[in-house]
Amino acid sequence: MTAVQGPEFTTGLAQMMIKVEGTHLKMPLSVLTGREPGRTVLVTTGLHGCEFPGTLAMIELLREIDPETMRGRVIALHPVNAQAFQARVAMILPEDGVNLNRVFPGKPDGGPSERAAWRVTQFQDMADFYLDLHSGDLYEELAPYVYFPGRGDPAVVEASRQAALVLDAPYMLRSDSTTGAYHSAALRGTPSLLLERGGGGTCRRPDVDAFKKDVRNLFKHLEILPGTPEKPRSEPVELTGVMYLKSAHNALWRCEVSAGDKVAAGQKLGDILDYFGNVQETFTAERDGVVLYRLQTLATNSGDVLVAY
Numbered sequence: 001m002t003a004v005q006g007p008e009f010t011t012g013l014a015q016m017m018i019k020v021e022g023t024h025l026k027m028p029l030s031v032l033t034g035r036e037p038g039r040t041v042l043v044t045t046g047l048h049g050c051e052f053p054g055t056l057a058m059i060e061l062l063r064e065i066d067p068e069t070m071r072g073r074v075i076a077l078h079p080v081n082a083q084a085f086q087a088r089v090a091m092i093l094p095e096d097g098v099n100l101n102r103v104f105p106g107k108p109d110g111g112p113s114e115r116a117a118w119r120v121t122q123f124q125d126m127a128d129f130y131l132d133l134h135s136g137d138l139y140e141e142l143a144p145y146v147y148f149p150g151r152g153d154p155a156v157v158e159a160s161r162q163a164a165l166v167l168d169a170p171y172m173l174r175s176d177s178t179t180g181a182y183h184s185a186a187l188r189g190t191p192s193l194l195l196e197r198g199g200g201g202t203c204r205r206p207d208v209d210a211f212k213k214d215v216r217n218l219f220k221h222l223e224i225l226p227g228t229p230e231k232p233r234s235e236p237v238e239l240t241g242v243m244y245l246k247s248a249h250n251a252l253w254r255c256e257v258s259a260g261d262k263v264a265a266g267q268k269l270g271d272i273l274d275y276f277g278n279v280q281e282t283f284t285a286e287r288d289g290v291v292l293y294r295l296q297t298l299a300t301n302s303g304d305v306l307v308a309y
């Protein structure tokens, strides 16, 4: 695969705030250029406002990696959704209330989210590989896992899947959606991954360090950093047929499982209650599985995903 040539930078780290034209949005951009030519990788963090560990991981890594040892180039947007990050708003871009990760590739002349997505797409098109770091947002608790794109050129899908295997996440999932940032990159020819770790609005050191280790391993896999990737403690196991249980009530969610729990068919997952404790609906597992994420707040609103397993 040939990357589109982007702006030239000399060896070292260049950093700036970039604007999204026609909006009030700005994003921090870093470009770390190695001494030798090589691949270009794009890493984005914080498409969702309160998913913090990936952002801190990239800020630290960009200062720690010595570009003299590097081939190629790392481009990072950290965080993409800086407006939501600063306002501590979950899931959406405050300027238009849209989930940025549902409007890719975006448009140069659309609404604020579409324009922001288009800005990211321009960087995706310069890259040989794209990694998007996420966490559970404010309301979500999750087990670490990685998504790889299921649509697009089979060679792009396979390159994405192979890269997922160097990450230290217990589970991997093939996704057939098209409008997320990493789906869109893959459909445009750039292999990509979305890595989920940590959440609930926290920024814990073990999550930050685990992201840093995974990103370094991916850079080794792409020959941007020297050496071979460290073998992950657990090579991701591919899961299929993920069930998403959705709330139909504005009510209370009494959840009986945690992210990472194994569940058996027939096991109770939780109850929807009214404010007085009357059970409105009970959720049970239809089959054996593992809880990838769950709504961790007592409050639930219609349309929330309560449990994905």
Ligand SMILES: [Zn+2]
Residues within 6 Å of the ligand: 047, 048, 051, 134, 135, 137
């Ligand atoms: Zn997210």
